[in-house]
Amino acid sequence: MRYWLIKSEPTEYSIDDFKKEKSVKWTGVRNYAARNFLREMCPEDRILFYHSSVKIPTIMGTGRVTSQPYHDPTQFNPESSYFDPKATKVTPRWSAITISYKETFPSPVTLYDIKNDPFFQSMILIIKGSRLSVQPVSKNHFERIIKKGYA
DNA sequence: GCCAACGTTGGC
DNA sequence: GCCAACGTTGGC
Numbered sequence: 001m002r003y004w005l006i007k008s009e010p011t012e013y014s015i016d017d018f019k020k021e022k023s024v025k026w027t028g029v030r031n032y033a034a035r036n037f038l039r040e041m042c043p044e045d046r047i048l049f050y051h052s053s054v055k056i057p058t059i060m061g062t063g064r065v066t067s068q069p070y071h072d073p074t075q076f077n078p079e080s081s082y083f084d085p086k087a088t089k090v091t092p093r094w095s096a097i098t099i100s101y102k103e104t105f106p107s108p109v110t111l112y113d114i115k116n117d118p119f120f121q122s123m124i125l126i127i128k129g130s131r132l133s134v135q136p137v138s139k140n141h142f143e144r145i146i147k148k149g150y151a
Numbered sequence: 152g153c154c155a156a157c158g159t160t161g162g163c
Numbered sequence: 164g165c166c167a168a169c170g171t172t173g174g175c
Contacts, residue, residue, distance in 0.1 A: 031157095131156075
C-alpha cells in the first residue's frame with residue numbers, strides 16, 4: 001500500500017465537492033512526472049487531498065484509490081479543455097484513476113504547519129520549486145498528518 | 152497581482 | 164540536440 005498527495009484548486013474541485021460526490025475520476029493531469037505517479041497507483045492506496053492556490057494552502061482530508069490507472073478520457077474529447085490533439089486511442093498519453101472520499105479532517109493541516117515542523121522537512125510538498133500536483137508521501141509523513149488532522 | 156521556478160514547444 | 168520564448172503552477 002502506498003500513500004500520495006494530490007492538489008486541487010478548491011474553486012475547481014473542493015473537498016466538499018469530493019465529499020458530496022463520494023467518488024471522482026481524477027482526470028486532467030497534464031504533467032509527465034505527475035502522470036507517471038498516477039500510473040504507479042493501486043486500489044487501496046491512500047490519498048491526501050490538498051487545497052492549492054488559496055490564501056492558506058491546506059491538506060483537507062483523505063481518500064483512497066479505487067481503480068487501476070486507465071487512459072484519461074478527456075484527452076480524446078475535443079470538447080474538453082484537457083483535450084490533447086496529439087493523443088490517440090492507439091497512442092494515449094495521459095492517465096487517470098478513480099478516488100473515493102474518506103474523511104475531512106476536524107483540524108486540517110496547513111502548508112504553514114508542515115513547513116514549521118522539522119519532521120516534514122523532506123516532504124516533496126515543501127521542496128522549493130516542486131510543483132507536482134500528484135506526489136508520493138512516505139508512510140511516516142502520512143500517519144503524522146492524520147494525527148495532526150485529528151489533533 | 153506578482154513572479155520564481157519549471158515544463159513545453161519549436162526553430163535552427 | 165540546443166536553447167529562447169512562451170505557458171503554467173502556486174506560494175506569497
